[in-house]
Amino acid sequence: MKVSIKVNGQNYTRDIEERTLLVHFLREQAGLTGTHIGCETSLCGACTVLLNGNAVKSCTVLAASADGTEVTTVEGLAKGNELHPIQEGFWEKHGLQCGFCTPGFLMATVQLLERNPNPTEDEIRHGLEGNYCRCTGYHNIVKAVQFAAAKMRGEAIAAD
Amino acid sequence: MYPAKFTYHAPWSVEEAITLMNENEDSKLIAGGHSLLPTMKMRLATPAHLIDMKNLRSLLSYIHDKGDHIAIGSLTTYHQIESSSLVKQAAAILAQTVSEVGDMQVRNMGTLGGSIAHADPAGDPPAAILASNATMVIQSSGGERTVAASDFFQGFFETAVGAGEILKEIRVPKFSGGSSYQKFKHPASGYAVAGVAVCLTKNGGNIGGVSVSVTGVSDGAYRANGVEAALTGQAFSEALAASAAAHAIDGIDALEDPFADAAYRGQLAKTLAKRAIIAAWNNA
Known part of the structure; x- marks a missing residue:
């Protein structure tokens, strides 16, 4: 079947098998391998992307169901060489170790901060409960999100 | 993990979806897909025909104040329900229960109708549906019927929704206790x-x-x-x-x-x- 999905502003029209999952469409058809495949069972969150603005686990969405939608992947966050404030937060606060889970955390954080620009630590941990970091680097991930939230609110960021 | 092969359909009306179900015996409806797709990837479900309800969202995704009850379209997502001030105020048990389903990403996709029609014995929403004495509206080619929560859940992944039927709406009585x-x-x-x-x-x-x-x-x-x-x-x-x-x-x-x-x-x-x-x- 033919499917058209706009990914990071660019249209991708591809002839695919009906059972193709969105994450495979993004990686193999669109060539955007920033979105990772982790557990494949909708638990780990590594494959999180924005589908029409909503954070979803792209291993549990059929590409066919996403026909005609707009998807944002981690490749769509930065503006040229300028990192998105969330990416900057993960950089500044060392919010990653091996980095495998990071694209999913970044995309989930986009949604979290859009719904709650000034989350408490508990709200950050609850909001990101659908993303697993098997290096267990959660403390710095929370700090990275707090950094990004402050920056996106336009506040001065205190140095460490 | 890929699901087994299937033929994909995306009808534009409830009637068309019912016709597709009646014409294709081995078919499954898919809404948010967060119960069905994992099952299909494990090959525990291998429907020959998958009928995607994505084009019915504008029709079946709503939360309406009906005076003595709240009418919720079956394709309404958990996130829409947990963030509805009407549901939080007049059907708090449902708002709280769906807020405990999965995680943020799952609640963005998962639907109330999909969950209760799937009837996973470990799912959260059936508890709220039963405790709030909700009523389910089910449509077939013969018309609509309503089923009380107490008659809806019939065991392991079994509900009152029969072959050729679609769960359209969940009516939750307002409750101030x-x-x-x-x-x-x-x-x-x-x-x-x-x-x-x-x-x-x-x-x-x-x-x-x-x-x-x-x-x-x-x-x-x-x-x-x-x-x-x-x-x-x-x-x-x-x-x-x-x-x-x-x-x-x-x-x-x-x-x-x-x-x-x-x-x-x-x-x-x-x-x-x-x-x-x-x-x-x-x-x-």
């Missing part, structure tokens, strides 16, 4: 190892009406009639909550799995029932 859903999450999957929903009204220091439902413990969610009988009309105390909660698994063969044996699961249900009764009383 106290309510609480208490859940013990499986630490990996987030599903309910046991979950108990309680809705009750106060009559001075006594409990007025009360409904108690349990999920995760049996082959389907059920009303805990023994707990309700032990509470109705009685003066509230924590001791009463504990003695009533002890009836949470009366007549039930609790499920067993490698994580929780029957005795543990049953004890969880009783403990959660007690907590839910006390919490519901305190916010009534």
Whole structure:
């Protein structure tokens, strides 16, 4: 079947098998391998992307169901060489170790901060409960999100 | 992991979806897909035809104030429900219960109708549907019918929704008493190892009406009639909550799995029932 999905502003029209999952469409058809495949069972969150603005686990969405939608992947966050404030937060606060889970955390954080620009630590941990970091680097991930939230609110960021 | 091959359909009306179901015996409807797709990837479900309801969203995704009840379209997502001020105010048990499903990403995709039509014995929403005495509106080629929550859940992944039928709407009576859903999450999957929903009204220091439902413990969610009988009309105390909660698994063969044996699961249900009764009383 033919499917058209706009990914990071660019249209991708591809002839695919009906059972193709969105994450495979993004990686193999669109060539955007920033979105990772982790557990494949909708638990780990590594494959999180924005589908029409909503954070979803792209291993549990059929590409066919996403026909005609707009998807944002981690490749769509930065503006040229300028990192998105969330990416900057993960950089500044060392919010990653091996980095495998990071694209999913970044995309989930986009949604979290859009719904709650000034989350408490508990709200950050609850909001990101659908993303697993098997290096267990959660403390710095929370700090990275707090950094990004402050920056996106336009506040001065205190140095460490 | 890929699902087995299937033929994909995306109808533009409920009638067209029903026709597709009637023409293709081995078919499944898919809404948010967060129950069905994982099952298909494990090859536990291998429908020959998949009927995607994505084009029916504008039709079946809504939360309407109908005076004495709230009408919720079957394709309404958990996120829409948990963030609805109407549901939070007039059907708090449903708002709280769906806020405990999965995680943010799952609640963005998962739908109330999809979940209860799937009827996973460890799903959270059936508990709220039973405790709130909701009514389900089901459509077939012969027209619409309504089914009470008490007749809807019929066991392991079984509901009153038959072949060639679509769950269209969930009608949740408005309720201004106290309510609480208490859940013990499986630490990996987030599903309910046991979950108990309680809705009750106060009559001075006594409990007025009360409904108690349990999920995760049996082959389907059920009303805990023994707990309700032990509470109705009685003066509230924590001791009463504990003695009533002890009836949470009366007549039930609790499920067993490698994580929780029957005795543990049953004890969880009783403990959660007690907590839910006390919490519901305190916010009534």
